[in-house]
Amino acid sequence: MVKIIYVEHTGTRHEVNVPDGENLMEAAVQNNVPGIDGDCGGNAACATCHCYIPSEWQALTGERSELEDSMIELADTAQPNSRLACQIKASAALDGLEVHMPATQH
Amino acid sequence: MATQLKDTRITQTLPQGSVSWPLPPRVRPEFADHDKATLESYLASAPLDEVDIADPLWWETDTNHVYFRRLREEAPIFFTHVNSNRHRGFWNVTRWNDVMAVDTNHQVFSSEAMLGGITLFDMDSDFIMPMFIAMDQPKHDVQRKAVNPIVSGQNLAGYEELIRSRTCEVLDSLPRGEAFDWVDKVSIELTSRMLATLFGWPQERRRMLTYWSDVSTSDPELPGSPGKEERQGILLGMLQEFTMLWNERVNAEPTGDLVSMLAHNPATRNMPPMEFMGNLVLLIVGGNDTTRNSITGGLYFLNKNPGEYAKLKANHGLVENMVSEIIRYQTPLAHMRRTALQDTVLGGQLIHKGDKVVMWYSSANRDDTVLDRPDEFIIDRARARQHMSFGFGIHRCVGNRLAELQLKILWEEILKRFDHIEVLEEPERVPSAFVRGYKSMMVRIPA
Numbered sequence: 001m002v003k004i005i006y007v008e009h010t011g012t013r014h015e016v017n018v019p020d021g022e023n024l025m026e027a028a029v030q031n032n033v034p035g036i037d038g039d040c041g042g043n044a045a046c047a048t049c050h051c052y053i054p055s056e057w058q059a060l061t062g063e064r065s066e067l068e069d070s071m072i073e074l075a076d077t078a079q080p081n082s083r084l085a086c087q088i089k090a091s092a093a094l095d096g097l098e099v100h101m102p103a104t105q106h
Numbered sequence: 107m108a109t110q111l112k113d114t115r116i117t118q119t120l121p122q123g124s125v126s127w128p129l130p131p132r133v134r135p136e137f138a139d140h141d142k143a144t145l146e147s148y149l150a151s152a153p154l155d156e157v158d159i160a161d162p163l164w165w166e167t168d169t170n171h172v173y174f175r176r177l178r179e180e181a182p183i184f185f186t187h188v189n190s191n192r193h194r195g196f197w198n199v200t201r202w203n204d205v206m207a208v209d210t211n212h213q214v215f216s217s218e219a220m221l222g223g224i225t226l227f228d229m230d231s232d233f234i235m236p237m238f239i240a241m242d243q244p245k246h247d248v249q250r251k252a253v254n255p256i257v258s259g260q261n262l263a264g265y266e267e268l269i270r271s272r273t274c275e276v277l278d279s280l281p282r283g284e285a286f287d288w289v290d291k292v293s294i295e296l297t298s299r300m301l302a303t304l305f306g307w308p309q310e311r312r313r314m315l316t317y318w319s320d321v322s323t324s325d326p327e328l329p330g331s332p333g334k335e336e337r338q339g340i341l342l343g344m345l346q347e348f349t350m351l352w353n354e355r356v357n358a359e360p361t362g363d364l365v366s367m368l369a370h371n372p373a374t375r376n377m378p379p380m381e382f383m384g385n386l387v388l389l390i391v392g393g394n395d396t397t398r399n400s401i402t403g404g405l406y407f408l409n410k411n412p413g414e415y416a417k418l419k420a421n422h423g424l425v426e427n428m429v430s431e432i433i434r435y436q437t438p439l440a441h442m443r444r445t446a447l448q449d450t451v452l453g454g455q456l457i458h459k460g461d462k463v464v465m466w467y468s469s470a471n472r473d474d475t476v477l478d479r480p481d482e483f484i485i486d487r488a489r490a491r492q493h494m495s496f497g498f499g500i501h502r503c504v505g506n507r508l509a510e511l512q513l514k515i516l517w518e519e520i521l522k523r524f525d526h527i528e529v530l531e532e533p534e535r536v537p538s539a540f541v542r543g544y545k546s547m548m549v550r551i552p553a
Contacts, residue, residue, distance in 0.1 A: 029489070039491045045210045045498035048491075067210055070243065070500050074250060076258045104259025106507065 002090040002097075006033045006051075009103040018090040024099060025049035025086035035101040042086040047071040049085040050078075052100040061088050061097070077102040134161065145169040154181060158189045159198065160226055162325060162537030165440070170539075171481075174200055174469035183453040192327070196226060196443070196462035197455070202473040202494065204453050205465040208444060210499040215444035215463060216242050217501060219384070224501075225540050226443050226464050227325075233338050235384030239392075239501055246500060252371035253389065256304060256364055257508050265303075269512055272299050273519045283553030285530055287546045292516075293401040300512060301393045306351070306363030318344045319394040322387045323541050345383040352382070364389055396438040397509045399543035401516060402533065403436035404428070406547060407483045409529040414485045422521050428485035429513040434493030435483050440468040440542045442497055467494040468542060527551050 001017040006028055008014070018027040028036035028049070037048035044067045053061050061083060064072065072082045085099060134156065137144060140163070149157065149164070149172040157164075157173055164170040177184050177200045188195040199205050208215050219240035222228035229235060238249035255261060276295050280286065298312040307315060321340050324331040332340060348365065355361060356369040368374040368385065377385070408415040418424055444463045449456065457463060471494045472480040478488075496503035503509070520527070533547035 037491055039493075039496070040206070040498050041492050043206055043210060043498065045206065046496075046502055067212075067499070070212070070247070073247060074254070074500060076254050102259075104262075104507070106257075106259075 166537035221445040237384030237388040248373040430490035
C-alpha cells in the first residue's frame with residue numbers, strides 16, 4: 001500500500017492507502033474523494049481527474065503523454081505542474097505524495 | 107459466437123477506389139405502418155448489409171438499438187455501403203473500447219471540415235462551414251480556448267442563480283390539469299433562454315436561436331425540411347444578424363458573451379465569415395439541441411420506469427447521479443464522425459485512408475461488456491459519470507458542466523413543486539441519425 005494525500009482546493013486533506021500499481025484517479029473514485037471524477041475511466045481522454053503535483057514530486061510522477069498534454073491544455077485551470085491522476089500509478093516511490101485538486105473539474 | 111464474429115469480419119471486404127464490388131441490394135421493405143414491433147423484428151433478422159442505419163426511419167421510430175446490438179455482437183466494426191446520393195458509405199464503430207480508440211486518436215482520425223466534417227452526412231462541398239469541432243490540432247485548440255472561459259467553473263457559479271430563477275419561472279407558469287407539450291413549454295424554453303444569455307442575444311428573439319439550430323441539423327432530403335439552397339439562405343441570414351452584433355462588440359469593452367469573446371480573441375477575431383458562421387452553428391446546436399433533448403428524455407425515462415421515479419421522489423439526493431444517467435441513456439448526439447488520414451487497422455478491420463468512420467456513442471453507451479445492465483435506466487447507477495455522450499479526447503463537449511448544471515437545477519425545482527408529471531403518449535421523435543431527440547411530448551401535471 002502507498003499513502004497518497006489528496007488535497008482539495010479548500011485545503012481539506014484525504015489520506016488514502018492505494019494498492020501498488022493502481023492509478024491515482026481510480027483510487028480517489030474508489031474512496032469517494034471529492035473533486036476527482038474520472039469520467040473516461042482512465043484513458044487520459046476527459047481531464048476530469050486534473051490535479052497539480054508539487055515540484056519535489058514531479059520527477060517521480062513522470063511526464064505527460066501527448067494526449068494527456070492536449071487534454072490538460074484545454075482545461076482553463078491548467079498550470080505547468082498539471083497532470084491527470086489516471087496517468088500516475090501508485091508505487092513505493094510515491095509514498096506520501098500530495099495531489100492537489102483544482103476548484104472545479106472540466 | 108466467437109466463430110460467427112470471425113466469419114462476419116472476413117466477409118466484410120471493402121469497396122475501395124475503382125475496384126468494382128458486388129454490392130448487396132440496398133432495398134428496405136416498404137412497411138405498411140411504422141409499428142415498432144414490426145420494424146424491430148425486421149432489424150433483428152435482416153441481413154446486416156441490407157440495412158442502412160443512417161435511414162431516418164430507424165431514428166424516428168427509436169428502433170435502431172436492435173441493429174446496434176447485433177453489430178456489437180456480430181460485427182462491431184462494420185461497413186455500411188453507399189446509399190445512392192445519401193452517403194458514400196461509412197464504417198460503424200459500435201463498441202465502447204473501439205469508440206474510445208477512435209475518439210482519442212487525433213493523428214489518424216481527422217475531424218476536418220474540408221474532409222467532410224464530424225457528421226455522417228458530409229458538409230455541402232459548396233458551403234463548407236469551418237468550426238472548431240471540425241478542425242484538427244493545432245487550430246482547433248486555439249479556437250476552442252477562445253470560448254472555453256464561458257463555461258469555466260467560476261462563470262458557471264455566476265450563472266447558477268440566473269438558471270434557477272428562470273427554471274422556477276418557467277415551471278411556475280405551467281398549466282395544471284391539462285395536456286401541454288413539454289418540449290415547447292419547458293425544454294425549448296429553458297435552453298433558448300440560456301443560449302440567448304450565452305450569446306448576449308436579445309431574449310425576446312430567443313426562439314430564433316432554436317430555429318437556426320433546427321435548420322442547421324435538418325435533413326434537406328426529408329419532406330417539410332428546407333431544401334439545400336433554402337437552408338443555406340437561412341444560415342446566411344443568421345450570419346448577417348450575428349455580424350451586426352459582432353460589429354457592435356468588436357470595438358467595445360469585452361462583455362463576457364460568446365460573440366464578444368470571439369470578437370476579442372486574437373485566435374478568432376479575424377475569422378472569415380463562413381468560419382464565424384460555422385462556429386455559431388456549432389455553439390448554437392451544442393447549447394441547444396443536446397440539453398433540450400435530455401430535458402425531455404429524463405421525464406420520459408422516469409415515466410417509463412415508475413420504480414425509478416419513486417426512488418427519486420423518496421430521495422432527492424439522487425438528482426445529480428440521475429442527471430448523468432439521463433445523459434447516457436438519452437445520448438442526445440448519436441454519433442460523431444471522423445475521416446481516416448491513413449490506412450489503419452481497427453478491431454481487425456482494415457480502414458483505408460479517406461474512409462468515413464462513424465463512432466456511435468448511442469451504441470457504446472449500451473455496450474454490456476463495459477457497462478452493467480446498459481439497457482436499463484438506473485438513476486442510482488454506480489459511476490454514472492462514465493458515459494460516452496460528451497465524447498472523449500480533444501473534441502469532448504465543451505459545455506458538459508453547464509448541461510449538467512441546467513439539468514440538476516431543473517430536477518431539483520421540479521421535485522420541489524410537482525408530485526408527478528405524467529407523459530400522456532409516446533413522444534414524437536426527430537428523424538435523424540445525428541440529433542437523437544424529440545419534436546414534442548404531451549404531458550399533464552395533475553391539478
